Amino acid sequence: MPELPEVETVCRGLRKNIIGKRISKLQIRISKLRWVIDKNKLQQAVINEKIISVERRAKYILINLNNRNTIVIHLGMTGNLRLKSQSVPLEKHDHLIFSFDDKSEIRFHDPRRFGMVEAVSANEMSNYSRFANLGPEPLEKSTRAADLYKKSSKSKKPIKNVLMDAKFLAGVGNIYASEALYYARIHPEKISNTMTRKQWTALLRSVRKVLKAAIKKGGTTLSDFANSEGNSGYFQLSLAVYGREGEKCPSCKTKIEKFTQSGRSSFYCPSCQSID
DNA sequence: CGTGCTGTTGCTAG
DNA sequence: ACTAGCAACAGCAC
Numbered sequence: 001m002p003e004l005p006e007v008e009t010v011c012r013g014l015r016k017n018i019i020g021k022r023i024s025k026l027q028i029r030i031s032k033l034r035w036v037i038d039k040n041k042l043q044q045a046v047i048n049e050k051i052i053s054v055e056r057r058a059k060y061i062l063i064n065l066n067n068r069n070t071i072v073i074h075l076g077m078t079g080n081l082r083l084k085s086q087s088v089p090l091e092k093h094d095h096l097i098f099s100f101d102d103k104s105e106i107r108f109h110d111p112r113r114f115g116m117v118e119a120v121s122a123n124e125m126s127n128y129s130r131f132a133n134l135g136p137e138p139l140e141k142s143t144r145a146a147d148l149y150k151k152s153s154k155s156k157k158p159i160k161n162v163l164m165d166a167k168f169l170a171g172v173g174n175i176y177a178s179e180a181l182y183y184a185r186i187h188p189e190k191i192s193n194t195m196t197r198k199q200w201t202a203l204l205r206s207v208r209k210v211l212k213a214a215i216k217k218g219g220t221t222l223s224d225f226a227n228s229e230g231n232s233g234y235f236q237l238s239l240a241v242y243g244r245e246g247e248k249c250p251s252c253k254t255k256i257e258k259f260t261q262s263g264r265s266s267f268y269c270p271s272c273q274s275i276d
Numbered sequence: 277c278g279t280g281c282t283g284t285t286g287c288t289a290g
Numbered sequence: 291a292c293t294a295g296c297a298a299c300a301g302c303a304c
């Protein structure tokens with residue numbers, strides 16, 4: 001269940017567990033994911049290479065190798081990476097297996113196959129199309145509310161759509177968009193050009209607050225990464241409005257409402273969140 | 277048993 | 291510039 005905090009949690013787990021290891025084997029059982037994997041290219045890019053570092057950009061995982069190639073992974077809706085011993089039997093939907101010298105391996109597991117795995121060379125990375133139009137990272141200090149205010153001041157789109165637009169701000173998905181708007185007391189359908197500077201300050205602060213809180217929760221399961229059974233929905237307990245249609249608003253006890261917005265579910269408190 | 281609906285992402289067609 | 295549709299599967303209500 002990957003949104004930015006889950007992806008960040010996976011990255012931290014990878015850093016802790018696979019940096020310095022050498023990829024001895026790559027098994028590709030299913031290559032038709034979101035995009036068809038170029039098997040030869042991926043094999044050649046990673047075999048016998050050492051893992052140097054792991055980074056995150058938006059919801060992409062970047063595994064940097066000794067030969068300056070990067071394995072770019074996106075988990076889509078249902079993807080995850082599990083570190084297991086080679087002796088543990090494979091499961092259904094384990095599509096790629098990166099094996100290491102020490103008999104451990106990383107398994108890319110993705111029932112819906114909306115994820116992607118791709119090898120990108122250092123040269124290709126300099127103008128990699130998937131990153132070319134990505135907006136700023138919400139957790140970076142250099143990302144400022146004043147800039148977001150300015151950038152959205154002419155948009156007639158609902159604020160939630162803008163918040164989720166990766167070329168506006170990277171990595172805010174459906175769940176955390178609802179959550180952040182709730183904490184900022186802004187209605188998801190509020191038209192972006194009616195946002196004040198002050199509201200943008202509150203909104204960016206809320207985005208950071210919910211993302212950081214979720215990452216912190218992910219941190220508690222980090223030690224389990226090595227024998228991860230997959231997702232456990234650890235953050236769901238802390239959600240204020242998402243998935244809580246009909247429940248009481250934690251603040252004012254009004255019933256939380258759900259509606260469909262651009263094909264996605266939005267949850268909000270009709271009393272706390274203002275459209276003006 | 278089936279049938280229909282929903283879902284965390286992101287690209288693309290229109 | 292915007293949105294509906296879609297990729298492939300699991301889980302759930304009925």
